[in-house]
Amino acid sequence: xxxxxxxVVSPDRHRDERPPSGRGFGSxxxxxxxxxxxxxxxxxxLILVMNFWPMFQAFILSLQTGRGAQLSFAEPLWFxxxxxxxxxxxxxxxxxxxxxxVIQVPIMLAVALVLANILNNPRLRFKGxxxxxxxxxxxxxxxxxALVFRTMFATDGLVNDVLTGINLIxxxxxxxxxxxxxxFVIIIGLLWRWTxxxxxxxxxxxxxxxxxxxxxAKVDGANAAKTFWYVTLPQLKPMILLxxxxxxxxxxxxxxxxxxxxxxxxxxxxxxxxHYLYEVSFVQNPNxxxxxxxxxxxxxxVALLAAIQLKVGDKRD
Amino acid sequence: xxxxSLRSLPxxxxxxxxxxxxxxxxxxxxxxxxxxxxxxxxxxxxxxGQLVDNLNKLLAAQDLGAxxxxxxxxxxxxxxxxxxxxxxxxxxxEVFHSRNKDRLMGVLLLAMMIPFAATMIPLFRMFADFGxxxxxxxxxxxxxxxxxxxxxxxxxxxxxxxxxxEAARIDGLRELGIFxxxxxxxxxxxxxxxxxxxxxxxxxxxxxxxxxxxxxAFQTMxxxxxxxxxxxxxxxxxxxxxxxxxxxxxxxxxxxxxxxFAQGITGAIK
Numbered sequence: 001x002x003x004x005x006x007x008v009v010s011p012d013r014h015r016d017e018r019p020p021s022g023r024g025f026g027s028x029x030x031x032x033x034x035x036x037x038x039x040x041x042x043x044x045x046l047i048l049v050m051n052f053w054p055m056f057q058a059f060i061l062s063l064q065t066g067r068g069a070q071l072s073f074a075e076p077l078w079f080x081x082x083x084x085x086x087x088x089x090x091x092x093x094x095x096x097x098x099x100x101x102v103i104q105v106p107i108m109l110a111v112a113l114v115l116a117n118i119l120n121n122p123r124l125r126f127k128g129x130x131x132x133x134x135x136x137x138x139x140x141x142x143x144x145x146a147l148v149f150r151t152m153f154a155t156d157g158l159v160n161d162v163l164t165g166i167n168l169i170x171x172x173x174x175x176x177x178x179x180x181x182x183x184f185v186i187i188i189g190l191l192w193r194w195t196x197x198x199x200x201x202x203x204x205x206x207x208x209x210x211x212x213x214x215x216x217a218k219v220d221g222a223n224a225a226k227t228f229w230y231v232t233l234p235q236l237k238p239m240i241l242l243x244x245x246x247x248x249x250x251x252x253x254x255x256x257x258x259x260x261x262x263x264x265x266x267x268x269x270x271x272x273x274x275h276y277l278y279e280v281s282f283v284q285n286p287n288x289x290x291x292x293x294x295x296x297x298x299x300x301x302v303a304l305l306a307a308i309q310l311k312v313g314d315k316r317d
Numbered sequence: 318x319x320x321x322s323l324r325s326l327p328x329x330x331x332x333x334x335x336x337x338x339x340x341x342x343x344x345x346x347x348x349x350x351x352x353x354x355x356x357x358x359x360x361x362x363x364x365x366g367q368l369v370d371n372l373n374k375l376l377a378a379q380d381l382g383a384x385x386x387x388x389x390x391x392x393x394x395x396x397x398x399x400x401x402x403x404x405x406x407x408x409x410x411e412v413f414h415s416r417n418k419d420r421l422m423g424v425l426l427l428a429m430m431i432p433f434a435a436t437m438i439p440l441f442r443m444f445a446d447f448g449x450x451x452x453x454x455x456x457x458x459x460x461x462x463x464x465x466x467x468x469x470x471x472x473x474x475x476x477x478x479x480x481x482x483e484a485a486r487i488d489g490l491r492e493l494g495i496f497x498x499x500x501x502x503x504x505x506x507x508x509x510x511x512x513x514x515x516x517x518x519x520x521x522x523x524x525x526x527x528x529x530x531x532x533x534a535f536q537t538m539x540x541x542x543x544x545x546x547x548x549x550x551x552x553x554x555x556x557x558x559x560x561x562x563x564x565x566x567x568x569x570x571x572x573x574x575x576x577x578f579a580q581g582i583t584g585a586i587k
Contacts, residue, residue, distance in 0.1 A: 036413025141521030
């Protein structure tokens, strides 16, 4: 490969016009193409073995029953899925997870959009400071912040002290011991941790917006809100779609907060479906076959929601 | 005040509230690490003198050094290997671009949509079959090849002047040499961006290490702090100190390389 003659590639590097380097270059190109495949090999193999193969295995597993390593195909094959339909705890954790999703994601994305728009204002001072502050929660792990929130929302903790101090409540609230307040704390936690993260995506998107369109709207007499709604927002649509899919995907897979902030309690009512999956897999009586069936439901939901969002995102053109 | 700044007052208030809300829990974490458990619950918001006491209690209860070492080994190992594997793939996809490689990239990107939940149990069984539970390699291996990072490097390779590749080929450099000696040094900022994101993700990872690291001697920092709450009585001062120690490396990294981090999470989509 080191003894190459002048390559016959046009200097014009416009991506779509560039010929695929594997074709039409004789043995030189063929060899080079092989090199290209070798470059991809480790990454592709790892994704095959660490992602696609286990995903396939999980499906096979979901058709099996038994304890530990003693697994055999179920009678009927879909036994685990049948059991799933009757599993009240599974449905409850799934409903709770979807509740987190529909409440938290829209609020978070809206707040992130507003914050990005404020930060994008050229007249705003100390931009770096504001940005760092709002982005900062991304620097701590999910377990860390879950434990900080758990401490702040302890019954004899800070939040109750403040609320009783300003006479908003008479008696301390048992935040983590009641269903709705526990769910509320998880949602607050998720908002805290991820709003800045999504804001950064919108800031990146805003930088790519053609500023002349915004100026034109202002010249035409549109106020700030109208300019934002009719000019800025449509141009951010791809970014909004992306963040919506990422956040949906992330929320469906919620585990760390459910495990560390509320421990799923009280009585499984704030538990996420991934946390339930973990319990079924590794806690009481580990049942890998049944757990795999649960994991496949999660997989299908993630795929379905992504497909729906892509569809909706496409239509609004 | 001019009319203009008056009109943006609500924005400024909103911004201030959002910034305070973002920073406060972290301030609370830092301050609480220096206070007793009673003071933490008593909502003391000023630094106290319990830092050393809390540290001694933490050291007595948990093998802090081991957890720090395990987390460092896992995160650094993941970062180095993921950078190598993903960057050479991203480079390969772009520089040796062909239709079939684009198809392959499309398939690999699908892996981003596979929830970890759906692969966790077979992965666990696979590593268990090879006798690899409680090993660093089992923690690292599933985190090395990340479609998102490959995409980031493919995007970066797109701005890598093709003329350089051509010139290097004329100079007789092998393809691997071009990648190692020209691409990597030129793309330092992309490597920094990817490294920050991969390191932070690996350091903070909880579920997979918890599943695969059965032997407590291998526990990572997030696992350690999670275990601190499992007793009957939680010492909140000690807990907040442990949480602070867990967060310190990623927080420092974030504050120093914030731009790189932002570029790392958004850079793949342009």
